[in-house]
Every structure is written in structure tokens, then in C-alpha cells.
Amino acid sequence: MAVEQLTADEREKALAALPEWTLREDGLAIIRAFKFRDFNAAWGFMSRVALLAETHDHHPEWSNVYNRVEITLTTHEAGGLSLRDVAMAKAIDALA
Amino acid sequence: MAVEQLTADEREKALAALPEWTLREDGLAIIRAFKFRDFNAAWGFMSRVALLAETHDHHPEWSNVYNRVEITLTTHEAGGLSLRDVAMAKAIDALA
Numbered sequence: 281m282a283v284e285q286l287t288a289d290e291r292e293k294a295l296a297a298l299p300e301w302t303l304r305e306d307g308l309a310i311i312r313a314f315k316f317r318d319f320n321a322a323w324g325f326m327s328r329v330a331l332l333a334e335t336h337d338h339h340p341e342w343s344n345v346y347n348r349v350e351i352t353l354t355t356h357e358a359g360g361l362s363l364r365d366v367a368m369a370k371a372i373d374a375l376a
Numbered sequence: 377m378a379v380e381q382l383t384a385d386e387r388e389k390a391l392a393a394l395p396e397w398t399l400r401e402d403g404l405a406i407i408r409a410f411k412f413r414d415f416n417a418a419w420g421f422m423s424r425v426a427l428l429a430e431t432h433d434h435h436p437e438w439s440n441v442y443n444r445v446e447i448t449l450t451t452h453e454a455g456g457l458s459l460r461d462v463a464m465a466k467a468i469d470a471l472a
Contacts, residue, residue, distance in 0.1 A: 319435050323426050330419050339415050343439035 285360040294366045300376075301353075301369055308361065309341075309354035310369060314376060316347045325349060325375065332371050338364045340372075381454040382462075390462045396472075397449075397465055404457065405437075405450035406465060410472060412443045421445060421471065428467050434460045436468075 286294060295303060301310040316322040322344055329351070333339045341352040353369055355362035382390060391399060397406040412418040418440055425447070429435045437448040449465055451458035 319426075319429065327423075330415075333415065339442050341439070341441045343437070345437045346435050 283355055283358045283362045283364060285355070285358040285362055286366075291361055294361070298366070298369050298373070300373060304352065304354075308359070309352050310361065310365060311350065311352050312369070312372070314349045314351070316349070318347050322347050322349050328375050329372055332368065332375070336364065336368050336371065338368050340368070379451055379454045379458045379460060381451070381456040381458055387457055390457070394462070394465050394469070396469060400448065400450075404455070405448050406457065406461060407446065407448050408465070408468070410445045410447070412445070414443050418443050418445050424471050425468055428464065428471070432460065432464050432467065434464050436464070 291303075291307075295301065295310070298310065301312045303309075304311055314322070314325065316325060326342070326344060326349060329340065329342075338355070341354070343350050351372065353365040354360065355364050387399075387403075391397065391406070394406065397408045399405075400407055410418070410421065412421060422438070422440060422445060425436065425438075434451070437450070439446050447468065449461040450456065451460050
């Protein structure tokens with residue numbers, strides 16, 4: 281099943297429900313930054329996100345520097361944000 | 377014990393022994409990019425590097441996009457490359 285990009289209206293509505301996430305400047309991705317006690321805690325969180333990513337078959341673009349993690353969600357095959365990103369963001373929020 | 381930045385000579389010698397790593401443009405870090413079969417394989421590798429990082433008490437700056445991992449090593453308290461980066465790079469090479 282093709283994954284479609286959210287319309288501007290859908291995007292606005294989705295972002296309103298994801299207050300911790302920021303729309304990337306180009307409007308094609310959402311970003312959230314996390315800060316933990318130390319690397320051990322950051323890695324624990326990343327491990328849980330990795331399992332989510334496999335479950336959702338939707339993988340983040342992410343980076344880690346010691347206790348900081350930044351996650352970017354976008355849907356390449358949709359050329360921007362899709363419902364898959366919204367679902368993944370909500371699942372990540374439920375962990376954090 | 378204070379961690380000292382490598383001298384230019386030491387850096388050159390270290391890089392010669394780490395052919396897979398590239399010196400960052402500013403000369404303060406080394407970078408290596410890895411590509412795996414899929415996210416599962418990339419994550420497996422990252423998990424092993426995470427354990428190394430805790431063992432060495434030296435943590436990478438790294439990013440992951442699906443099957444790709446990019447690792448940057450630098451020593452903040454030395455203001456650039458130190459022997460800790462060289463040791464960590466060798467340990468990572470031994471995994472890859």
C-alpha cells in the first residue's frame with residue numbers, strides 16, 4: 281500500500297497533537313531532541329526506540345552524543361511526512 | 377589523569393594505522409562510515425559499539441539512518457584527538 285504525504289491540514293493537526301516535536305524547516309520531517317542522565321540512559325532509550333522501529337517497520341534518522349539523542353522522522357517513499365511518522369512519534373513519546 | 381591532544385606527528389602516525397578513518401576537516405576528530413545489510417544489522421553493530429564505549433568510558437558522536445552508521449571520535453577534554461580516540465577506533469575496527 282502506497283504511503284501518502286500528509287496534506288497541509290493533516291500536518292497541522294498532527295503537529296498540534298505532538299507538542300514535543302518540531303517541524304523541520306523544509307516541512308518534510310519532524311524532530312525531537314532528548315536529554316538523559318548519561319550515555320547508559322540514552323542508550324536504554326535508543327534500544328527501546330530501535331525495537332519500536334522494527335515493529336513499525338519505520339526507522340528514524342537519529343544521532344547520539346553521550347546523553348543526548350535527536351530523532352528525525354520522515355517517510356522517504358512519501359517524500360515527506362506521513363501517518364507513519366505520526367504513529368512512530370506517538371509511540372516514541374509514550375516511551376520518553 | 378589529563379588526556380592530552382595528539383601532536384601533529386602522533387596524529388599522522390595514528391591515522392596511518394587507521395586507513396578506514398578520515399580526519400575531519402578541522403583536524404579535531406576522525407570519522408568512519410559503515411553500511412550494513414539492513415537496520416537490524418546496523419543496530420547489532422551499534423549495540424556492540426555501545427558496550428565498547430562504556431568499557432572505554434569514551435563515547436562516540438554517531439548517527440544512524442536505516443542501514444548506515446557514521447561514527448565521529450574526538451576527545452572533548454583534550455580539545456581534539458587523543459590516544460583514547462585511537463584506542464576506540466581500533467576497537468571499533470576489530471568489530472566491523
